[in-house]
Amino acid sequence: MKLTSKGRYAVMALVDLARFNNINPVSLRDISLRQGISLDYLEQIFSKLRKKEIVQSVRGIQGGYVLNKKANEIKLTNIFDAVDEKVKTVQCKKESKKGCNGKSTKCLTHNLWDELENHINNFFEQKSLEDLIKDNRERRI
Amino acid sequence: MKLTSKGRYAVMALVDLARFNNINPVSLRDISLRQGISLDYLEQIFSKLRKKEIVQSVRGIQGGYVLNKKANEIKLTNIFDAVDEKVKTVQCKKESKKGCNGKSTKCLTHNLWDELENHINNFFEQKSLEDLIKDNRERRI
């Protein structure tokens, strides 16, 4: 069970961006350098973030990206959702009426994984970008 | 972010095993048939569970596996640990003193992933095999 780097990078990049957001658009090149993430990869990630209206792009010289919402309105859920980082515990969710194992009932542990998904998603729904920034300020990293 | 089927199967198989545990050893063949899990794969999984002393094996005809502890003493953590299902959020944990990104400081979101790991692990530490069995009895699956 692990987090993909696409999800991690998306959050890292947005925290970075949010810190400089007030003044000017932030270029991916700068984020790339500061955070040590490949520029090409960042572009893929921001393309998705833009489509989900989490950031806005500013083209041309001095361009870059800007947050499209307030930092406290952007939750981790939104970010992960944008880059297709999902919490998957069981396969059998959407496939017809069948349960897991190809049988007609739910598997013995179905409810468990449901609980787990909820548990994790709650965490993601509560944390906002603002929380992360505050957290960093306090720890002075 | 997803659970591997090795982890899922391990838990499913143990719940199945625990339900029949009182009377006789339970053969992997039976579990395989009831849960729809490949016998060969189950053998790999139980080999690990045995090494971590979660189950005991009984060889020969009428053999099988038996729980090695009480169901309320076996937590999800123990099971996942046995089959190498770990919660991994960040790479940079054990590598020297360096932080993430190859820089000397922690990455902006390091603490976040730490929190997440704890959040998930708490869930796993609280749930025992007994809880799962009770849950199934109540729901009559």
Next chain:
DNA sequence: ATAAACCTGACTAAAATAGTCAAGTATATA
């Protein structure tokens, strides 16, 4: 004796991941 069941290690196909690469388009500024 033999069949049921555990035991072990090597192997592999398929999927997912983590990017790279190439070829653009838009625009602020000199």
Next chain:
DNA sequence: TATATACTTGACTATTTTAGTCAGGTTTAT
């Protein structure tokens, strides 16, 4: 208006992980 900066898009690929399979054992109740 030339041009460098920065966004935009889609295709491609190497590596790793996953989810098993396969082949050969060993043990022991009957």
